[in-house]
Amino acid sequence: MYWIGIVLCVALGVIFGSKLPIMSYVLTKYMSIAVLAALDSVFGGIRAYLEDSFDNLVFMTGFVVNTLLAAGLAYLGDLLRVELYLAAVVVFGVRIFQNLAIIRRYLLKKY
Amino acid sequence: MRNKGAQLSLALVCLIVGTMFGIQYKTTSFYKASLVPARIEDLTAQLNGVTGERDNLSQKVASLNQQLEDIRNSDKEMANLQKELQLDNMVGGLYPVEGPGVSITMSESSSSLQTNENANGSIVNVLDILRLVNELRASGAEAITVNDQRITAMSEIHWSGSMIVVNQNRIAPPFHIQAIGDPSMLESGMSLKGGYLETLKFTGVQVEMKKVEKIKMAAYNGSTKMTFGKAVN
Numbered sequence: 001m002y003w004i005g006i007v008l009c010v011a012l013g014v015i016f017g018s019k020l021p022i023m024s025y026v027l028t029k030y031m032s033i034a035v036l037a038a039l040d041s042v043f044g045g046i047r048a049y050l051e052d053s054f055d056n057l058v059f060m061t062g063f064v065v066n067t068l069l070a071a072g073l074a075y076l077g078d079l080l081r082v083e084l085y086l087a088a089v090v091v092f093g094v095r096i097f098q099n100l101a102i103i104r105r106y107l108l109k110k111y
Numbered sequence: 112m113r114n115k116g117a118q119l120s121l122a123l124v125c126l127i128v129g130t131m132f133g134i135q136y137k138t139t140s141f142y143k144a145s146l147v148p149a150r151i152e153d154l155t156a157q158l159n160g161v162t163g164e165r166d167n168l169s170q171k172v173a174s175l176n177q178q179l180e181d182i183r184n185s186d187k188e189m190a191n192l193q194k195e196l197q198l199d200n201m202v203g204g205l206y207p208v209e210g211p212g213v214s215i216t217m218s219e220s221s222s223s224l225q226t227n228e229n230a231n232g233s234i235v236n237v238l239d240i241l242r243l244v245n246e247l248r249a250s251g252a253e254a255i256t257v258n259d260q261r262i263t264a265m266s267e268i269h270w271s272g273s274m275i276v277v278n279q280n281r282i283a284p285p286f287h288i289q290a291i292g293d294p295s296m297l298e299s300g301m302s303l304k305g306g307y308l309e310t311l312k313f314t315g316v317q318v319e320m321k322k323v324e325k326i327k328m329a330a331y332n333g334s335t336k337m338t339f340g341k342a343v344n
Contacts, residue, residue: 009122013129022138031135038128054117063124
């Protein structure tokens with residue numbers, strides 16, 4: 001039943017987030033990278049949870065640091081006029097898909 | 112390690128991610144609605160391009176304004192020259208004019224000749240016209256026509272055979288002299304005691320003078336030439 005919990009939490013977050021004031025346009029770029037990193041952390045956490053290798057400290061630090069680092073790297077890339085956020089997009093995208101694949105296999109095996 | 116802590120932290124992270132989703136979605140949809148989110152770099156490049164263009168254009172505007180000024184100045188000179196030329200032509204009789212003035216009509220006496228009168232006396236003489244024209248000039252006329260012949264600087268009024276000729280055109284009675292100028296000045300100038308108009312009346316010529324609100328005079332339409340005269344600088 002933890003799927004329902006996850007969906008519920010995300011839905012609650014979306015509702016809460018949509019009540020908050022909008023950000024400045026410049027920030028949306030970094031926010032999108034941060035969202036991607038956070039999503040990667042979430043899927044990684046779910047995967048670890050399913051694999052019974054979940055470490056709370058690793059998960060939380062990974063979530064916070066990855067998110068901030070992704071946004072920070074994108075900002076740094078903008079400062080240096082290197083499109084570093086592309087690297088973050090590629091890396092997190094690949095990892096999200098890998099995690100999703102592993103979760104899928106796990107679920108297939110389970111049911 | 113499927114314990115409460117793991118579930119709690121997952122739930123928390125999911126909440127945070129959801130919040131980020133919410134903000135991000137709201138923001139992007141807001142900006143999508145309000146402006147086409149062209150990349151900032153593109154916009155900067157466009158801005159730079161447009162700014163450069165604007166600078167160029169403003170320089171152009173300045174130079175064009177300068178040109179316009181020059182043209183206006185030369186145009187002003189041209190306009191002044193045109194005006195001067197027009198004035199000279201009007202004075203010389205080479206340009207149509209209109210304005211207030213007086214109109215004098217002379218016709219042969221309608222009454223039959225008296226026995227003691229000279230037949231020649233009642234016929235309008237070329238000198239009568241010449242003197243009237245001269246008197247009109249003296250009274251301040253600016254433009255004069257005799258039977259619609261504009262009197263120019265070189266117009267002649269002379270007797271040729273049995274006809275009066277003005278501007279090499281024969282004119283016949285009734286004679287009709289028009290003058291543009293201050294109507295009351297002209298009238299009073301012409302009807303002075305001992306003036307020629309009065310003299311004419313004694314000779315039996317029917318003379319009628321009236322002020323006219325608006326006289327239109329055509330230009331002298333003959334040729335103007337200066338074959339022997341040369342401009343002296």
